[in-house]
Amino acid sequence: MTRLRLFVLIVLFAAPFALLMGAGGYHLWETGWMVWAWIPMFVCFSVAYFLAWRWTKRHNLPPTDAEPPGYWTDRDKAAWEKVAEKAKSFEKVTTEQLENPKHYSDLALDLAKQVAEAYNPGAEDPFEHLTLPEILTCVELAAADLDELVQKYVPGSHMLRIRDMKRARKAVGWYKTGMNVYWAGAAVLDPVQTAIRYLASRAAFGGLMDRIQDNIILWFHTAFIHHFGRYLIELNSGRLRVGAKRYRELLAQHQAPPEDDPTTRPAPAPEAVSEAALTTAAQTAVGPKAITVAVLGSVKAGKSSLVNALLGRNAAQVDRLPVNAGIRYDFTLSGGTAGGPPLPSPSGQPVSILDTSGYGQDGPTDADFAAAVEASRDADLIVLVTQATNPGRQPDVDLLDRLRAWFASKPHLKMPPVVVAVSHIDLLSPKAEWNPPYDWKSGTRPKEQNIRECIEVVKEQFGERVADIAPVCGREGERFGIVEGLVPAMVSHLDSARGTAVLKAFEAETGAGQYEKIGAQVLEGGKAVLGILRDVFKKRG
Ligand SMILES: Nc1nc2c(ncn2[C@@H]2O[C@H](COP(=O)(O)OP(=O)(O)OP(=O)(O)O)[C@@H](O)[C@H]2O)c(=O)[nH]1
Ligand SMILES: [Mg+2]
The missing domain is CATH 3.40.50.300 (P-loop containing nucleotide triphosphate hydrolases)
Structure with missing residues (x-):
């Protein structure tokens, strides 16, 4: 379906409602009932705004700084302090900055450096001791966690494109402009009433939309730092050497076994x-x-x-x-x-x-x-x-x-x-x-x-x-x-x-598997080399 057709359909659907709203509004204004209609409308909007504001408040969004795992050493905990501090330092940063993709790459690098320095104080290059697969594992785990979080708590996020988000931001701008035009028009018709209503609505919802958006973006930003920081700690302490899959398995193995409640278990014979x-x-x-x-x-x-x-x-x-x-x-x-x-x-x-x-x-x-x-x-x-x-x-x-x-x-x-x-x-x-x-x-x-x-x-x-x-x-x-x-x-x-x-478990694994892995890689590499040589000889022959 072309955009034009979609547009026509939307207009046709919306037109009767718009007409009814216009006619109804005019009628209410004519009969002087507008004031009475305005009070319940105002109450409804207030409640809706208030709830929206409350439900998107930061403490109503899930916390992203879960308890540090029980196995963390003192050094890991000290590194976590740095991560938490970093997350806090952004409480008062503008939304524009938090929306900028470059900000995230700069932040990630800076955080990675700070955490690595906690493990190698004074080192010229704090990343020296890391391997590429470990670093990729860290990125993979943090990304998977963030993906899960966003999918779970930001409804419709899987359909929203960055373009859509930018548009939504613009739409808020248009809405504000529209409201200003409305206030200006109303002021011409009924200056005193309008002034009172305008002031009331300013006081009640001033900047509310902005605040809702800011809260969600800041929440994501904090989640980004916490999750990435957590895996940076796992990375620098050497626990990601086992790879993402094995890392998850090892953690799962060390979870407490499911609770067995003796009161619900059938009593066995003595x-x-x-x-x-x-x-x-x-x-x-x-x-x-x-x-x-x-x-x-x-x-x-x-x-x-x-x-x-x-x-x-x-x-x-x-x-x-x-x-x-x-x-x-x-x-x-x-x-x-x-x-x-x-x-x-x-x-x-x-x-x-x-x-x-x-x-x-x-x-x-x-x-x-x-x-x-x-x-x-x-x-x-x-x-x-x-x-x-x-x-x-x-x-x-x-x-x-x-x-x-x-x-x-x-x-x-x-x-x-x-x-x-x-x-x-x-x-x-x-x-x-x-x-x-x-x-x-x-x-x-x-x-x-x-x-x-x-x-x-x-x-x-x-x-x-x-x-x-x-x-x-x-x-x-x-x-x-x-x-x-x-x-x-x-x-x-x-x-x-x-x-x-x-x-x-991590110490045992990371030490043990290393040589076998090198062996397997050499084998894979060897196969590739053999394949190339075979092709070369075939072409010559
Ligand atoms: N009265 C009393 N005797 C105890 C108690 N616990 C152990 N004993 C006795 O102390 C003696 C030593 O106990 P063990 O359990 O062999 O001590 P242990 O620490 O294993 O000794 P080593 O392996 O030789 O170092 C034994 O004769 C025990 O019966 C206790 O709580 N009360
Ligand atoms: Mg003994």
Whole structure:
């Protein structure tokens, strides 16, 4: 259909309505009802404008600065601060600037430089260490995110061409001109009334259209900086070396497994519980990656007893594997321990527990420390066991400080959160009494008070080195505080632990695949060269 025909159709459709509006308006004006008609019209327009203004206000549009992922290191977080600052700095910039395509390319380059500098301070060229595929992956991921955001929140964006947007902007201009002409005409007919209405409408909607447009454009502009910034951080920290597809897969693998609500699950038969409670991680080939817990502590602190308690009665069904740093146990959480209350844990989550050999009361030797590093660098969570009855905790504090220093020297890794298990609480005074459960947080029995005091002391000794502290008794047959206190504490730090797992997965991948990739590329390149040579020889022959 030609434009002319379209135009004719629109005019023909619109003409009767325009005529009715004109005639009606004239009639209203003639009979003096105009004032009465004007009031509801004014109210309708006001409400419509107000709602449009509110719904396009920035805090009603989805936020674009979602929580930084749990696996981000301190360096990543510092870089994110810069990105957020940049986004904020544009709050008062003109819309014309935000509409200019060149502005976005300049901004992208500037942001890329700033983030890269956070990773290579002082470097002459902060992009030196990047590869082309990584950079392209960054662009691909950011673009995909922005595309999704715009398609979801800007209705009709898939049909709007840039040309249309410019036209819409012009149409607003025409509308304003039209309104001015209308006001001028009305003023001739009824100057006083018109002046009052004009002032009222100015006060109510002055610049409203502009504000609505500005809000949406500024929102997109902020989203652009946040999303691009986020992937620049992933880029500079080396996590995009695996490529866009694998990057998404790795992240998805480390999401918490779907919630399994024990109240809605059909209760299994008692003997089935113990069967189902723990299945070896080896059986779950697909699904989430295992969470690795390193159990550290001094000699005879009660580490092995605690590990046995964590495994429950099903220790036999657990995969037991001697490794350099100690013994590894692999199993899968099921949301219930044998006979015990349901664990507040995501079921189906494979877990690997590493029981280490302890260090002496003089503190960890270099060999002990090396073993602790080996256990912790693969761990997503550290459980540090310390005896309640042994008040000197300097060896434990030393170990944590050395571990922190070690992780700090590896900015692409993150130290796992540390949960302290204070063992042997049964031996706190009164020694002869052991009558669990103990309400150590607020109870008034002497044992409860002593446990509380002991935990206070431990808290002071470790300070911010640890994320959580739980008192336990790990002695066979007298266990207490493990399912009730320690496990929930461990689970509550799982997100952070999963984050550490993500970093490790990326580290392992990016190191491992590199040579195979080069091999494949050489092969591809080789095939192309062979093809060219063949053609050359064919032509000669
Ligand atoms: N009373 C009491 N005894 C405990 C507790 N936890 C462990 N024990 C006992 O302390 C001793 C040492 O416990 P383990 O679990 O072997 O300690 P460990 O830290 O693994 O020791 P090493 O591996 O040799 O470093 C054992 O005799 C346990 O029965 C506890 O909470 N209370
Ligand atoms: Mg042991």
